[in-house]
Amino acid sequence: MGDAVQRGPDPRRHVPSVAAMLDDPRLRGHNDRLGRSIVKAVARDVQQVIRQGDLAPQEAVDAIIAALPEQASSLRAVHNATGVIVHTNLGRAPLSQAAVEAVVAAAGYTDVEMDLADGHRARRGRFTLSVLSRAVPQAEAVHVVNNGAAALALAATALASGREILLSRGEFVEIGDGFRIPELLSSTGARIHEVGTTNRTRLADYAQAVGPQTGFILKIHPSNFTVRGFTAEVGLAELATLGVSVVADIGSGLLAPDGLLPDEPDATTALKDGASLVIASADKLLGGPQAGLIFGAAAEVDSLRRHPLARALRVDKLTLAALEATLTGPRTPVRQALQLPLAELQERSQLFAKSLRGHGIDAQVVPVEAVVGGGGAPGTVLPSCAIALPSYLARRLRAGTPPVVGRVVRDQLLLDLRCVLEADDDQVLAAVIKAEAA
Ligand SMILES: *Cc1c(COP(=O)(O)O)cnc(C)c1O
Numbered sequence: 252m253g254d255a256v257q258r259g260p261d262p263r264r265h266v267p268s269v270a271a272m273l274d275d276p277r278l279r280g281h282n283d284r285l286g287r288s289i290v291k292a293v294a295r296d297v298q299q300v301i302r303q304g305d306l307a308p309q310e311a312v313d314a315i316i317a318a319l320p321e322q323a324s325s326l327r328a329v330h331n332a333t334g335v336i337v338h339t340n341l342g343r344a345p346l347s348q349a350a351v352e353a354v355v356a357a358a359g360y361t362d363v364e365m366d367l368a369d370g371h372r373a374r375r376g377r378f379t380l381s382v383l384s385r386a387v388p389q390a391e392a393v394h395v396v397n398n399g400a401a402a403l404a405l406a407a408t409a410l411a412s413g414r415e416i417l418l419s420r421g422e423f424v425e426i427g428d429g430f431r432i433p434e435l436l437s438s439t440g441a442r443i444h445e446v447g448t449t450n451r452t453r454l455a456d457y458a459q460a461v462g463p464q465t466g467f468i469l470k471i472h473p474s475n476f477t478v479r480g481f482t483a484e485v486g487l488a489e490l491a492t493l494g495v496s497v498v499a500d501i502g503s504g505l506l507a508p509d510g511l512l513p514d515e516p517d518a519t520t521a522l523k524d525g526a527s528l529v530i531a532s533a534d535k536l537l538g539g540p541q542a543g544l545i546f547g548a549a550a551e552v553d554s555l556r557r558h559p560l561a562r563a564l565r566v567d568k569l570t571l572a573a574l575e576a577t578l579t580g581p582r583t584p585v586r587q588a589l590q591l592p593l594a595e596l597q598e599r600s601q602l603f604a605k606s607l608r609g610h611g612i613d614a615q616v617v618p619v620e621a622v623v624g625g626g627g628a629p630g631t632v633l634p635s636c637a638i639a640l641p642s643y644l645a646r647r648l649r650a651g652t653p654p655v656v657g658r659v660v661r662d663q664l665l666l667d668l669r670c671v672l673e674a675d676d677d678q679v680l681a682a683v684i685k686a687e688a689a
Contacts, residue, residue, distance in 0.1 A: 265308050266301050269294045275312045285323050293318050329654040330679050334635055334667030336588045337503075337625030339427060341656065343534040343541065345670075349580030350539065350573040357572035376566065379575040383544065386506050386578055389522040390529070392552035394545040395574065396564040399502070399532035402543030403432065404439055406498050406528055409558040410551065411441035411466025417495075419452040420445050421484060422471040432471060432500075441466060451483040458493055467496035470526070472516050474502030474535075477630045491525025496551065499526040503627035504537035504544055511589060512536070512628050518546045527551050533574055535627045538583025540573035542566055588670045589623070589633070597636050599668055599676060604638050606680055612687050615639045621669050637665035640683065647686035655682045 272278070272294045273287070282290050297314045300306045306314055329341060337343050346354070357363070366373040374380075376395060383393045396402050407416060416436055423445075425431045433443050444465075447456040457468060468490050490497045505517035515536065521529045528547035533539040543564075545552060555561060566574075577583060582590075600616045607614035621635035622628075637658075645664045648655040657666040671679055 266298060267308050267311055269298060272297070272311050272315060277312050278315065281316065281319055285319065289323060290315065290319065327654060329656050330675060330682070331670040332637075332655055332657045332666040332668060332679065334619060334621035334637065334658060334665070334669055335624035336585055336621065336670055337535050337623055337627055338670075339625045343625050344538040345584045346540065346573055347538065347577060347580050347583045350576040350583075353572040353576035354540075354569050357568045361568050361572075363568040363571065376571045379571045379578075382575050382578045383546075387518050387522070387546050389519045390546035390552075391549040392547065392556075394552050394556045394561075395533075395566050395571070396543040396545065396561070397566055397570075398534075398541050399500070399530060399543045400426070400430070400432075400435060401564040402530040402545050403500060404435060405555050405558065405560055405564055406467075406530060406545070407436045407439040407441045408560050409555045410496060410498070410528075411436075411439075413440055414466035415442050415444040415460075415462075415464045416466055417444045417446050417457060417460050417468040418471070419447045419456075419484065420449050421447065421452055421478060421482075422469075422473065424471050424473060424475070426475070436469070450478060450481055452485060453483060454485045454489050454493075457485060457490060461493055461495055465495050467498050467527070468493065469498050469500065471500045472502045473629070474627055475629055487521055487524035487526050496527040497525060498528045498530065500530045502531065503535040503623075504531035504533050504539075506537070509536075512623075512631060514630060515628050518544070522546060528555075533577070535625050536585060536589075536623065537577065538585035539577035540570045542570050542574055584670075584672070588621075591669055593634055593636070596669055599673060600636050600638055603666075603668065603676060603680055607638070607640075607683060610684050610687070612683065613641070614683075617665070619665055619667060621667055633669070635667050635669050637667040640664045640666065644683065644686050647689050648682055651682045651686055653678065653682070655679050 269291060273291060278290055293315050297311055301308055301311060331338055331341050364372055364375045380393050384390060396405060418433065423433050437443055444460050446452055446460050470487060470490060487497060487499055499521040501516040501518065501521055503515055505515050507519045508517050509515060518529045518531060528545060528551050531544045533542035533544055545555060604614040604616050616636050617639045619635050619637045620632040623631055642659050642662045642664045645657060645659050648657065657664045668676065
């Protein structure tokens, strides 16, 4: 006790209280923008630094302002320099500017379930659904749920609970993070009736399996792997001849055939071929928000839409807004990345590497392959190029602001600018220069 007196005044007596710091008028705007709890948490950290004697008390407020996050959400925008266009760990499809603006506009009160003409209740998502219908005229009806897996669960529950889903052994797919489609289907109370073998399944195998217990035949597109060699599978048109419902999980949400991705199935063709329901994700090749799209015969779509479970899988207004804007708006960022001419990318990459060399950083442009990723076009590789850098930069770039995520191959960090907006090249360049200096 007496020791403290002998050493002079206790430094803790000069530590400002959190309340006093938060009362500073310079923090008022930040309080309003981020909320008091975030500012308070940062103030506590700063208080600790002062207590340790590493910061003068009069610098407290400046230190708080410097340490405040840019927004109230912890999710951080990152630059995707991996060359993987639909990267599930990076949030799959980035929204178009039109979709972003639609989300912002829908964020407050909206007429999502009200007809403003008469003030009565209106069908939720009606505008989005009608745009979706127009995009796939082959579909008698459409419905939207939270994601592709939700659409599958709803179809299994509404059409096959307590009954059988016929599924080829070649389509027992794990979609990622340990989630397996057959297990998802079984969890709904439907029984999986396995058909054929891993590499070969024939129409006769399905025909033999069809019976009074059949809910539907499920055809799952292998969206994250390819099977080669001695293989055989049955197309939708043949399955449709068996006299039971056929549900096609096409994975990626192509609405119509796409010349760029000839091996990817699409909703229009699947319906033409006789599928009674088509299920797809909206945040893969369609380039929209996370959602599960359901197209098909009116009776089937209706029984899904009216099932009690449908309410638990309902999409929110932000998703509806983003989806509509994705469908009506300009080319999505996913599409732009897919269609980016190699020569253009090479030119950008050369400029980028040259600038880095100007800063004394060893950077070379090397040929690489980009992929669609995220459960789409598994066999498709896009000739691409990347800026090769020392791999120690990978960690520093991920830790930067904004973070840049590249791909480490052996001892090199590869930055593929295909999925980086050209307008952001300078930001990524500055990040590399900063990372090298760190
Ligand atoms: C991606 C995918 C799913 C899952 O869709 P989510 O939107 O991720 O829930 C299901 N089936 C296939 C074939 C897929 O590619």
